[in-house]
Amino acid sequence: MQLGYGFPTRFYTEQGFRITSPFGPRPDPFNPGETDFHTGKDYGGRPRGTLVRTTVGGDVFTARAYSGWGNLVGITDAKGYNHLFAHFQDFRVKNGDKVARGDGIGTIGSTGNATGPHLHYQINKPGTGVRSSGYFGDPDKYYFEEEVENVEIAIVLGSDADYCNAAPLRDWLNCPIFSRSALGQLSKVSNIYVCGGAVEPIKQAAPKAKIINLSGNNRFETAAKISSHLASI
Ligand SMILES: [Zn+2]
Incomplete structure (x- = not known):
């Protein structure tokens, strides 16, 4: 199975899901006439029981029922962020499991506060566990x-x-983004877009790669170079 990089929305829509509720302020589904703040994104459009895959690899730190969330799987990634997947019908992992991006972790359901079968996906900051406000x-x-x-x-x-400047380019190219701390992974990559910072260390890390240099002298110049590059392709 080919899995797109990055954006969870792309990851799920490529598997036939669609956004049924965006992140941010929205009409409160349980209190008509009121607004609430949606702390994640909802993906639906697939039937109850559909396998849900994880957007990220890491350690399962919880897999159980919570009020509101329903059946929830929480995964801590390498950076310490907690990825929460809620309203499952059934679990496919348990507390303590290690998972890779794309592994099945549960099935679409409507447990907890849900008006219909869907996945609520939310990323919490390190140390905030499963707090909605995290x-x-x-x-x-x-x-x-x-x-x-x-x-x-x-x-x-x-x-x-x-990062924000480079994200549209990633969406267009469907490729991973690396930080400078991950240069060791670049040795086998054949085309590298440098979006900020010096080019020389990249050439050293990947001597055979074709380098497309979109770095400016500051992030605003870099943003301008990325958008003119996007306009030209
Ligand atoms: Zn939601």
Whole structure:
């Protein structure tokens, strides 16, 4: 199975899901006329019992029923963030399991506060466990760092500040984004887009790669170079 990189929405829509409720303020489904703040994203459009795969590898730190969440699986990734997958019908993992991106972890259901079968996906900051208020933000803005193999194209950032600028390029190329701490993974990549920071260390890490340099002198110049590159392809 080919799994897209990064954005959870892309990951799930490629498997036939669709967003049934976005991140952020929305009409409260349980209190008509009121607004609540949706701390994750909902993916539905697939029948009850459909296998749900994890967007991220890591350690399962919880897999049990909670009020509100229903049957919840929580996975801590390599950076310490907690990825929460809620309202499952059944579990496919248990507390203490190790999982890789794409592994099945549960099935679509409507346990807890759910108006119909769907997945609620939320990313929580390190140390916040399963607290609803611990959310990182829009899950599609989360910076996934994957251990990857057989990559032809990759993006390398100068720093985390370049991430938002590089995300549309990643969406277009469907390739992973690497931080400077992961340069050791680049040796087999054949095309590398440098989106921020110096090019020289990248050339050293991947001497045979074709380098496409989109770095400016600051992140604003880098953003401008990325958008003009996107406009030209
Ligand atoms: Zn939700």
